[in-house]
Amino acid sequence: MLAVYGEILADMIGKEQNGTLAYERYAGGAPFNVACACTRAGGKAGFTGCVGDDIIGRYLVEFSREQGLELADISVLPDVNTTLAFVELSADGERSFCFYRKGTADYKLQQHTLAYIKDADIVHLGSLMLSEPEGVAFADKAVDAVKKAGKKLSFDINYRNDIFPDGRVAKKIYAKYAEAADIVKYSEEELEMFTGMKGIDGINKLSRSDKLVCVTLGGNGSVYAIGGRVRTVPSIKVKPVDTTGAGDAFYGALLSKLDGKDFAALSDSELYDIFRFANVAGALATTARGALNSLPAKEEIEKYLN
Numbered sequence: 001m002l003a004v005y006g007e008i009l010a011d012m013i014g015k016e017q018n019g020t021l022a023y024e025r026y027a028g029g030a031p032f033n034v035a036c037a038c039t040r041a042g043g044k045a046g047f048t049g050c051v052g053d054d055i056i057g058r059y060l061v062e063f064s065r066e067q068g069l070e071l072a073d074i075s076v077l078p079d080v081n082t083t084l085a086f087v088e089l090s091a092d093g094e095r096s097f098c099f100y101r102k103g104t105a106d107y108k109l110q111q112h113t114l115a116y117i118k119d120a121d122i123v124h125l126g127s128l129m130l131s132e133p134e135g136v137a138f139a140d141k142a143v144d145a146v147k148k149a150g151k152k153l154s155f156d157i158n159y160r161n162d163i164f165p166d167g168r169v170a171k172k173i174y175a176k177y178a179e180a181a182d183i184v185k186y187s188e189e190e191l192e193m194f195t196g197m198k199g200i201d202g203i204n205k206l207s208r209s210d211k212l213v214c215v216t217l218g219g220n221g222s223v224y225a226i227g228g229r230v231r232t233v234p235s236i237k238v239k240p241v242d243t244t245g246a247g248d249a250f251y252g253a254l255l256s257k258l259d260g261k262d263f264a265a266l267s268d269s270e271l272y273d274i275f276r277f278a279n280v281a282g283a284l285a286t287t288a289r290g291a292l293n294s295l296p297a298k299e300e301i302e303k304y305l306n
Helices: 030-040 055-064 111-119 133-149 167-180 188-195 199-206 246-258 268-284 298-303
Strands: 002-005 009-017 020-028 045-052 071-077 084-089 095-100 122-125 152-156 183-187 212-216 222-226 229-233
Touching: 002 030, 002 111, 009 055, 020 030, 020 055, 020 084, 030 045, 030 122, 030 152, 030 246, 045 055, 045 111, 045 246, 055 071, 071 111, 111 133, 122 133, 122 246, 133 152, 133 167, 152 167, 152 246, 167 188, 183 188, 183 246, 188 199, 188 212, 199 212, 199 222, 199 229, 212 246, 222 268, 229 268, 246 268, 268 298
Parallel strands: 002 045, 002 122, 009 084, 045 071, 122 152, 152 183, 183 212
Antiparallel strands: 009 020, 084 095, 212 222, 222 229
């Protein structure tokens, strides 16, 4: 099972209506998206996070119960509000973010939830919590518990300059978790930012025999690296409507296929098939508004692979 810890929030996605920019509410938060994508792709996942005791928080708790998760432990905190992410889309579906996140709930994860690590094969940590001391303290305890339990750690860089305006600070904080992770995901832009190198040079800098490095390339697919093996895997062509959560859909589908497997023992053919599956999931997730509205089921993904 995949155990996911991190933010659940509401994506408020802007839309022009008669000269007015209106915002539509969607469930979101990268780690929550990853957990739901894993489940939709045929895997087993549980999610742990926090919301405020408000109408948005209650909506998210109810929504989480409908996602087929093995576990949804979402603490409702009485003295804070639920985190919001305001999203604006360009004509080609690319998005920009602005977070409502001062003293909100997403990084106030609860210590009792660390007990779920013992039942997982892979434990996935979100990165937004790392902007706050409370979140860092929780992440440190989670990493320690994962290592002591002999589980695999997954980490998604998911850098947001609205949360970390100073990239140098983010690089310093993120480094510990990226290094500790057995599986780590970067976008192309994050790869260059965090390694100072582009493309194959940046990937080679991160590659180790015991670490699976994943780099998303948007519509061009993804790259994996492990033990000196590096390969680009193509995606399918779609007409994107909203790219919010596409990387999360990719990563959730990927983790659904890696759960219970020894990454280093997988052949290039096996890894290629796994990444191809994940690429299709990420592509299909862009075909409707909202991170979760067009998450494809396993059967739909497989139609594009035959």
